[in-house]
Amino acid sequence: MDESGASGKGRRRFLKSVGALSASVPAAALGQQHSHGAAKGEKYMFLSAAEVAFLDAAVARLIPADELGPGAKEAGVAYFIDQQLFGGFGTMAKMYRQGPHAEGTPQQGYQSPLTPQEVYRAAIAEVDAGCVKQHGRPFAKLEAKQQDEVLRALDEGKFPLEAVPARFFFNLLLDNTIEGFFSDPIYGGNRDKIGWKLVGFPGVAAVYTQHIEKYGVPYDALPISIVDILEGKSVLDETGHPKHVLLVRKD
Amino acid sequence: MATKLKPVDVVVVGVGLAGSILAKELAEAGLSVVGLERGRWRDTDPDFAMPHAHDELRYVKRHELMQDLSRETLTFRNNAAETALPMRQLGSFRPGEGVGGAAVHWGGLTWRFLPWDFETRSRTLARYGKGQIADDCTSQDWGVSYDDLEPHFDRFEHLYGISGRAGNLKGKIIPGGNPHEGPRSRDYPNPPLKTSYAGSLFKQAAEKMGYKPFPSPSGAVSQPYTNEYGSTINGCVYCGYCQFFGCEMGAKASPQTAVLPNLMKQKKFELRTLANVVKVNLDSAKKRAVSVTYIDSRGREFEQPAEMVLLTSYVFNNARLMLISGIGKPYDPIANTGVVGRNYAYQTPSSVTLFFEDKVFNQFMAAGGMGVTIDEFNGDNFDHSGLGFIGGGFFQAATSGSRPIEVRPVPRGTPRWGAEWKHAVAKYFNRSFGIAIQGACQSYRGNYLDLDPTYRDAYGLPLLRMTFDRHENEHKMSTWLTHKAAELAKAIGPSKINVTPRTEKYTIVPYQSTHNTGGVAMGGDPATSAVNKYLQSWDVPNVFVVGASAFPQNGGYNPTGTVGALTFHALAAIKNRYLKRAGPLA
Numbered sequence: 001m002d003e004s005g006a007s008g009k010g011r012r013r014f015l016k017s018v019g020a021l022s023a024s025v026p027a028a029a030l031g032q033q034h035s036h037g038a039a040k041g042e043k044y045m046f047l048s049a050a051e052v053a054f055l056d057a058a059v060a061r062l063i064p065a066d067e068l069g070p071g072a073k074e075a076g077v078a079y080f081i082d083q084q085l086f087g088g089f090g091t092m093a094k095m096y097r098q099g100p101h102a103e104g105t106p107q108q109g110y111q112s113p114l115t116p117q118e119v120y121r122a123a124i125a126e127v128d129a130g131c132v133k134q135h136g137r138p139f140a141k142l143e144a145k146q147q148d149e150v151l152r153a154l155d156e157g158k159f160p161l162e163a164v165p166a167r168f169f170f171n172l173l174l175d176n177t178i179e180g181f182f183s184d185p186i187y188g189g190n191r192d193k194i195g196w197k198l199v200g201f202p203g204v205a206a207v208y209t210q211h212i213e214k215y216g217v218p219y220d221a222l223p224i225s226i227v228d229i230l231e232g233k234s235v236l237d238e239t240g241h242p243k244h245v246l247l248v249r250k251d
Numbered sequence: 252m253a254t255k256l257k258p259v260d261v262v263v264v265g266v267g268l269a270g271s272i273l274a275k276e277l278a279e280a281g282l283s284v285v286g287l288e289r290g291r292w293r294d295t296d297p298d299f300a301m302p303h304a305h306d307e308l309r310y311v312k313r314h315e316l317m318q319d320l321s322r323e324t325l326t327f328r329n330n331a332a333e334t335a336l337p338m339r340q341l342g343s344f345r346p347g348e349g350v351g352g353a354a355v356h357w358g359g360l361t362w363r364f365l366p367w368d369f370e371t372r373s374r375t376l377a378r379y380g381k382g383q384i385a386d387d388c389t390s391q392d393w394g395v396s397y398d399d400l401e402p403h404f405d406r407f408e409h410l411y412g413i414s415g416r417a418g419n420l421k422g423k424i425i426p427g428g429n430p431h432e433g434p435r436s437r438d439y440p441n442p443p444l445k446t447s448y449a450g451s452l453f454k455q456a457a458e459k460m461g462y463k464p465f466p467s468p469s470g471a472v473s474q475p476y477t478n479e480y481g482s483t484i485n486g487c488v489y490c491g492y493c494q495f496f497g498c499e500m501g502a503k504a505s506p507q508t509a510v511l512p513n514l515m516k517q518k519k520f521e522l523r524t525l526a527n528v529v530k531v532n533l534d535s536a537k538k539r540a541v542s543v544t545y546i547d548s549r550g551r552e553f554e555q556p557a558e559m560v561l562l563t564s565y566v567f568n569n570a571r572l573m574l575i576s577g578i579g580k581p582y583d584p585i586a587n588t589g590v591v592g593r594n595y596a597y598q599t600p601s602s603v604t605l606f607f608e609d610k611v612f613n614q615f616m617a618a619g620g621m622g623v624t625i626d627e628f629n630g631d632n633f634d635h636s637g638l639g640f641i642g643g644g645f646f647q648a649a650t651s652g653s654r655p656i657e658v659r660p661v662p663r664g665t666p667r668w669g670a671e672w673k674h675a676v677a678k679y680f681n682r683s684f685g686i687a688i689q690g691a692c693q694s695y696r697g698n699y700l701d702l703d704p705t706y707r708d709a710y711g712l713p714l715l716r717m718t719f720d721r722h723e724n725e726h727k728m729s730t731w732l733t734h735k736a737a738e739l740a741k742a743i744g745p746s747k748i749n750v751t752p753r754t755e756k757y758t759i760v761p762y763q764s765t766h767n768t769g770g771v772a773m774g775g776d777p778a779t780s781a782v783n784k785y786l787q788s789w790d791v792p793n794v795f796v797v798g799a800s801a802f803p804q805n806g807g808y809n810p811t812g813t814v815g816a817l818t819f820h821a822l823a824a825i826k827n828r829y830l831k832r833a834g835p836l837a
Binding site: 061062063064066068071088089092093094095096097098100102104105106107108109110111148151155174177178179182183184186187195196198199200201202203204205206207208209211212213215216217218219226229230236239240241242 | 300301302303305306307308312313314319320321324327328329333334336337338339340342445446447448451488489490491492499500610611612613615616617654655656659667668669670672673674676677680681705706707756757758759760
């Protein structure tokens with residue numbers, strides 16, 4: 001497992017020796033979820049296998065697995081993005097789509113005639129083509145350091161894209177990655193509540209009236225999701241809020 | 252061809268905060284009232300039921316309760332030299348859609364604007380002289396004073412069960428409240444919400460610096476409360492899913508909890524949802540509204556005749572319907588004439604975020620509008636001599652709900668992604684809080700609303716066009732206020748702080764606040780206001796336009812309390828005077 005602060009030679013050597021980042025993550029850090037591919041019951045609806053490979057690789061760099069625990073790939077963010085792209089978000093159901101279209105100023109926001117669905121399809125193909133041209137391999141097959149360089153170039157607008165400005169695609173990808181890492185698992189991401197466990201967010205709230213004035217006292221609850229409640233896995237109080245199970249602290 | 256319907260006494264366009272109150276009161280007074288609402292019916296059960304109520308993606312990022320831009324949006328540009336382009340997705344502000352309007356997903360802060368706010372121009376001139384106000388600033392007096400509005404603030408706070416602590420009861424300063432507020436006739440109807448850890452630290456530091464911190468007044472109601480309409484608002488359970496959400500407990504004051512149970516029993520009231528008003532029709536002399544035209548969910552066009560038309564939708568639709576219907580002269584920024592669309596303003600929010608190594612705050616336990624505030628730097632509560640700006644804003648240690656998709660602060664300099672970012676988010680999600688500064692925004696000649704020449708809505712009508720940027724006054728104010736707040740933040744003892752004044756060009760992209768104001772400004776002079784001091788159109792006196800659209804400029808507060816007060820103020824004028832003798836009230 002690479003250390004969070006470790007970059008450069010040590011990590012590169014290690015990655016080379018094991019071949020893939022996911023294989024380097026200890027089982028304990030991953031929890032119970034599958035280390036690659038879709039979890040059981042997850043059927044992709046929009047993304048192609050190559051697009052899934054791209055997204056798995058990209059989100060694993062945006063929110064990497066490390067000693068703190070699993071990252072966005074393990075959280076199922078690629079599957080989350082697939083589900084979002086296939087639905088109202090991906091097709092701009094609640095957004096204004098009429099023309100004429102112009103690029104506008106940064107202050108004027110989203111002006112692309114493309115839907116998020118179309119943006120992902122076009123941009124992933126372009127990034128992969130660029131990687132093949134430069135490195136001989138698509139993004140998913142690059143080493144982590146090269147992947148970071150590509151992502152940084154997108155972030156800084158230096159990776160030329162035709163369909164949309166590079167930063168526009170990068171911001172969309174980063175935004176959706178964070179959404180997929182921290183949203184309720186009902187959307188297919190945040191698998192095993194990985195994101196919530198990382199930051200100590202309890203998910204669906206309990207009644208906090210008796211806790212809110214306990215100043216400075218950590219609230220170490222096992223996070224509860226909407227899915228947990230729908231599946232009857234959480235005890236509810238008379239108001240319909242879950243009763244959180246608090247972890248006992250040894251320190 | 253429109254189907255002409257049976258005439259009614261009053262048609263209310265938009266059944267949100269203002270519309271629900273006016274409809275209830277006028278129906279009870281014996282008038283036949285029809286409420287037309289472009290969105291659907293929504294209520295605590297089932298719309299905000301557990302467990303789906305606690306879904307951050309759905310409500311905060313996918314805007315479940317907010318305006319569907321595929322049917323109608325607005326266009327935006329920073330200045331008249333640019334070409335306005337449509338707001339294709341929600342960003343800077345999030346107007347509501349459906350019964351209850353934005354008062355379903357509002358955050359709960361319920362302020363009275365300061366006495367100074369209602370007399371911004373005259374009091375500034377009197378204290379500092381002409382040089383204090385920029386030449387192109389069109390901020391003006393409201394035509395009403397704080398004292399005129401006090402009974403209406405009081406009534407609204409009691410209707411909505413606001414939780415808070417008085418600071419000035421009939422001129423007597425009450426310890427623990429806001430000593431800068433205008434005198435109030437009664438205390439808040441409910442005690443303040445509990446105080447969070449963040450709030451308690453802010454309070455201690457503020458007191459040490461000689462400020463007078465007080466609990467923020469909130470529509471998250473601190474205990475079960477039954478109001479004058481017989482509606483019961485439940486007690487808040489501090490779940491932290493408040494702003495941008497509907498309340499599963501029925502504990503947030505809203506039309507749903509405070510007004511609709513009564514309104515829907517009114518025999519003289521009829522609600523029509525999914526009814527989108529596209530025009531107010533005038534008589535041939537353009538002096539009287541005779542009906543409104545609306546399109547229903549099947550695309551059928553109806554004409555609803557009425558004796559009186561109340562425009563009570565969000566700021567933008569109030570202004571747009573005035574412009575489309577030809578009520579009042581549209582504002583011309585070049586000639587500086589006309590009134591409709593004039594004095595559009597917004598808010599100038601900024602923040603200081605505090606990071607700690609050893610303290611946890613559990614900011615996910617929270618209530619809308621919960622916090623501790625100081626008001627020393629709002630309005631004209633401090634001497635502006637030599638500062639080069641007017642106005643101010645309150646500082647609040649807010650505990651209004653930290654959920655990780657949207658609220659995950661990291662110290663400045665942290666990368667946006669990667670391992671370092673992940674470490675910072677993991678460390679500081681629960682070891683940080685923010686001081687929010689609710690900066691005011693003045694009005695200017697170049698900031699206005701009109702009809703877009705190019706873009707259309709789903710009905711083929713022109714979109715509203717917003718031309719807006721904050722000016723030097725706002726940037727100077729925000730810098731000064733935010734650095735004042737940073738001094739206070741440092742006294743709390745964080746390991747790091749992010750100081751983020753608002754000094755950039757206005758952008759419609761990141762969320763700032765749903766505190767859009769003006770466009771149908773009120774005032775005492777028909778040359779500079781679209782409605783008189785009773786919110787009655789100067790030109791078409793059987794049309795009243797009620798909402799934050801009437802603010803001639805925005806104060807350093809959230810607008811809802813003042814919108815509530817203006818609603819009761821307009822109601823009093825309609826009930827006590829207009830119904831006895833229809834015609835111009837001013």
